[in-house]
């Protein structure tokens with residue numbers, strides 16, 4: 001009898017795999033998105049730059065780590081002024097990265113492992129070497145088929161052509177480029193200005209041109225036909241600018257400081273960012289391209305990228321009737337700095353996002369990427385594991401930048417060696433602005449160039465801390481390493497229904513501490529709940545998580561819990577009393593327990609069902625205490 005009950009219990013409590021739980025349209029809810037900056041991941045041809053074959057060679061590693069989804073930064077043909085974000089041909093692979101055959105091999109290999117590939121869609125601009133731009137600049141005349149492919153404007157009235165090179169007084173208006181300086185560049189051939197929200201080598205496309213819109217949809221189709229599973233859409237907020245070229249207003253709140261982005265921040269980008277016309281375009285991508293390809297049974301994911309407040313970014317989800325992105329990437333955590341990091345600040349940023357996006361919208365978290373400081377530099381090295389826990393165990397989809405799983409840190413690059421145009425073009429502030437510091441080669445082992453490349457010279461220097469345990473090889477063998485910690489956290493996330501809901505319950509929050517519960521939905525009431533408690537301070541903290549810090553609509557079935565993961569990895573499996581939980585300085589804990597949501601309205605049949613589940617659960621609980629479920 002006992003074994004039958006146990007068997008039954010096991011049947012009820014066993015966790016289905018993520019894809020079963022989420023269904024084919026929602027696979028992106030159950031996954032972790034691992035970002036690969038291909039120049040820096042793995043170099044197979046010895047030129048010091050990573051390539052597609054390199055990514056293929058590392059799929060075993062990624063699969064073993066538990067990664068199922070990769071987002072690849074641009075690999076398209078490009079003069080590489082902005083390292084691939086200046087695209088001269090949207091439908092070919094740049095030879096630096098390999099060939100189309102390599103790409104096909106990559107996707108075939110990934111799909112055979114059940115992995116998904118996301119690519120980078122850059123609709124706002126092309127390279128100035130793109131054929132469309134070359135043709136567009138030829139003349140301002142309706143015989144030119146490409147005349148309106150870009151955003152062209154005349155010089156200000158009263159100016160003459162010879163004024164152009166010397167100063168800015170003739171530019172059409174006050175718009176500023178994201179990378180510094182005027183957003184307008186004089187073209188000597190067409191004798192007009194063209195708009196560039198980024199580098200002058202990245203002219204903005206004119207999205208009011210129907211042909212441009214159609215061409216860009218064809219770009220998506222081209223790669224969908226080759227099997228791509230979805231897209232990260234680059235710089236979405238810059239897709240349109242005011243048609244009347246109205247000056248952007250002065251930002252009254254701007255406090256002039258020797259800030260690296262002073263010029264950009266001195267204006268409110270009312271006429272150059274987040275214009276309402278963007279949304280119908282995204283809906284069209286969704287309805288006419290993504291959904292059409294999804295009907296083949298393989299749901300195609302869309303995530304949009306741009307910065308802004310949570311309310312504005314929330315609009316990129318669209319509505320139920322008119323869906324847009326599956327989610328806009330959430331950069332709240334990128335706002336943390338080593339000076340600001342605290343329990344309360346983390347709470348504030350999380351809460352701000354959750355309360356400002358549309359109700360029920362699926363969450364996601366970005367803790368670092370190819371343009372912002374690495375986690376260890378942003379949160380402080382002592383908080384790196386805490387940040388990994390947050391990323392993995394907050395509700396929603398985590399985004400992981402390559403190398404974070406081993407705790408890679410920023411590199412220091414000398415001014416004369418800077419590659420990134422944002423650093424290079426801003427001698428005043430290159431230290432803050434250069435993005436090279438977060439793009440250094442992946443640290444694989446203790447060999448030459450950390451196993452990244454056999455070249456004498458890699459495109460960016462390898463961080464020398466690879467010699468001191470920040471490399472994959474050493475960390476795989478060390479059971480207390482960051483890599484093992486990362487892997488264990490990912491396994492926990494996949495195993496328990498509590499981590500598949502889109503909700504959290506805040507618990508004790510103070511200047512020092514941030515903590516929250518993950519509780520399964522009512523349907524899976526028999527399964528474990530988890531308390532995640534993080535001490536960001538260098539003080540010891542003792543807290544009563546039962547008396548003071550239970551959310552109102554949650555019941556705790558026991559006052560004890562079992563630590564499943566501790567940041568030091570030395571307390572794992574320890575039983576703790578939640579009435580007197582002790583957190584050492586900088587400690588982060590994941591504690592398994594049995595908290596449940598307080599009953600809401602339910603019918604009798606429903607209650608009977610729950611009685612049965614409780615009965616089974618108690619037996620199971622007595623048998624195996626805090627065991628696997």
Ligand code: GLC
Pocket residue numbers: 082085122198234235370371
């Ligand atoms: C996004 C990308 C960045 C790029 C820019 C222009 O912000 O993250 O790397 O430089 O768009 O495409």
Ligand code: MG
Pocket residue numbers: 043044045046047048049050051096
């Ligand atoms: Mg190479």
Ligand code: CA
Pocket residue numbers: 124197204205238239240241
């Ligand atoms: Ca634009």
